[in-house]
Amino acid sequence: MDTKTTIINIATALFQEKGYMGVGITEILQTCNISKGSFYHHFPNGKEELLIACLKSIEKVITEDIEYIFNQYRTAHEATYALIEKLIYLFDKEDTLTGYTFASIISELGSLNEPVRIAVNSLYIEMQRIYAAKLEADGFSKADADSLALMMTASVEGGIMLCLTQKTSDPLKTVLNLLPNMLKK
Template identity: 65%
Template sequence: MDTKSQMIEIATNLFQQKGYKGVGVNEILKVCNITKGALYHHFPNGKEELLIACLKNMDEAITTDIEVIFERCQTTMEALHAMIEKLVANLDREGTITGYTFSSIVSEMASLSEPVRNACSDLYTKMQGIYSKKLVADGFSKETAHSIALMMTATIEGGIMLCLTRKTSEPLKIISQGLPNLLKGFI
């Protein structure tokens, strides 16, 4: 793995664990075992540019994972259950849901940095697009699918945050059970 990719991978984990403000440049340098010059060589605008690279990296990983699950499953409901089962298994096994959550970064940085807000918005938009596409394939109109996809995104993201703050997978399990009722409300 090249230095830049290694920096992105390590910094992503640090940002997810401690938040953007909780991670200093010196900590990134130490954990990555690089010099300040190497950081600024790859990311001339510093820590914020590194954060945006991390968000784009997460974007790829998350959307690819969701797409694989949604392509493999016959219906939106099957795909949602499979996705939530995976999140629950990760949480139960690791005590966290790394790689899937960036909500803390959104709440911490979106009002302070337009480029960070845009990177986060892009990921949410892609997630909603995957959900919406599957809902249209299930027979929902584009408008209804768009509305349901937005609610699914908000519900799952909120569920992830509740799981992390409560240190239990119960909120996602309850969401998984309640999602069929959400879809029935639109039929």
């Protein structure tokens, strides 16, 4: 694995564990065992540029997984049920969902600057695109599919954040019991 990828992977894990503000450049350098010069060679604009690279990396992993799950099931109802069931399993197994959310990284940033806001929004747009496409295939109008996709994104992301703060998968279990049934045509 190349140095830049190593920095992104390690920083992503640190950001997810401690939040963006809770991780300093020094900790990243020490954990990656690299020099300050090496870090700034790969991320000349510093920690914020690294954050954006981490968010893009997470986006790729999350959207590929959602796409895979949604392609395995005939309906949005079945796919959504499977997705949330997987999240519950992961939370119960690992007591966290760090690999599946970026909200823990950016939640303490009261006002996102424009490049970070764009990177975060990109993931939400891609998730909603996947959901809406499946809902349209189920026979929902484009407008209804788009509205439901937004609600799905908010429900799943909110459920993840509640699981992390409450230290229980119960919030996602509630979402699992309610959300898929709202998607039946």
